Amino acid sequence: MLIDTSRNITFLNERTPSxxxxxxxxxxxxxxxxxxxxxxREAKDMSGQASSTKNSDKGIKAKTLTISGLIPFRNKKWLLDLVNLAEAVDKKGEQVIYRISNISAEAINMRKGVFSGDLNITEQSVQGWNISFTLKEVDSVSEKKAKRIKKAKVKTQTEKAPATKTQQEQKPAEQRKEEVKEEKQQEDNSNTKALDDFLGKWG
Known part of the structure; x- marks a missing residue:
């Protein structure tokens, strides 16, 4: 069976995809x-034995959206625009985070992402370039939830921790005042006794 390749190429070149x-x-x-x-969903093996299937759930990792398609040679600007998106950085020199509009991304609640890994550009005979790349989720709902839980745990631990005060600082002011007075009285008594002992030797 013969395929009219030239007709297919012309069709791809002339029409603009949705x-x-x-x-x-x-x-x-x-x-x-x-x-x-x-x-x-990542799980950590907790069994310690090859025959056991016990795992510890570590939660859902960043979602990904892998895209593939074809760009005709005639529409080189489409490819240049895509390359610019993949290489873009913000004012801080960091990778641009994109708002993603796609029906599959919407279905898995993937709202924002960055280019991750390779942008593959492969020449396919005379039709054009085969394109493939991956977008990786950032600022996910599960990630934000995990951060909130972590902050809540830290706050709870901080509130439960006892105040780091010395025993002297923990005592009421009046009690400390009495103790100082007693210590001074003991010191005076000690000095008086020492003087009496000294005079007694010469009496």
């Missing part, structure tokens, strides 16, 4: 668009 992914409101143009969302 925008299925936007980052901070800027559309990413790709033919044959495919998005794969991934949610990973």
């Amino acid at each position: 925008i299925q992914l936007a980052l901070n409101g800027q559309g990413v143009l790709l033919h044959n668009f495919l998005a794969t969302a991934k949610i990973k």
Whole structure:
């Protein structure tokens, strides 16, 4: 069976695909668009034995959205725009965090993300570039929840911790005053006794 490749290429070059992914409101143009969302729950092996299946749940890690598609050679600007998005940094020189608009990202409640790993650009015969890249979630709902729980635990521990005061500081002022008075009286008595002993030797 013969496939009219030239006709397919012309079709791809002439039509503009619908925008299925936007980052901070800027559309990413790709033919044959495919998005794969991934949610990973990490568990730590607590068994200590190969035959045991006991695990400790460490929670959900950052979600990812992997994108793939095709950019015709004729539409090189689409690729340049995508590269600029991947390389962008903010005023502090840090990687730009994007608001993600995509139906799959919305389905898994992934709102913000950054480019993670490689932006793969592969020439495919005469059609164009095969594109693939991954967006990694930041400021996730689960991450914010974990931070709130951690702060609450620290606050509770701080409130329960006893005040670090010496025994003298913990005593009431009047009690400390009486103790000082008694110590002074004992010192005076000691001095008086020493003087009496000295005079007694010469009496």
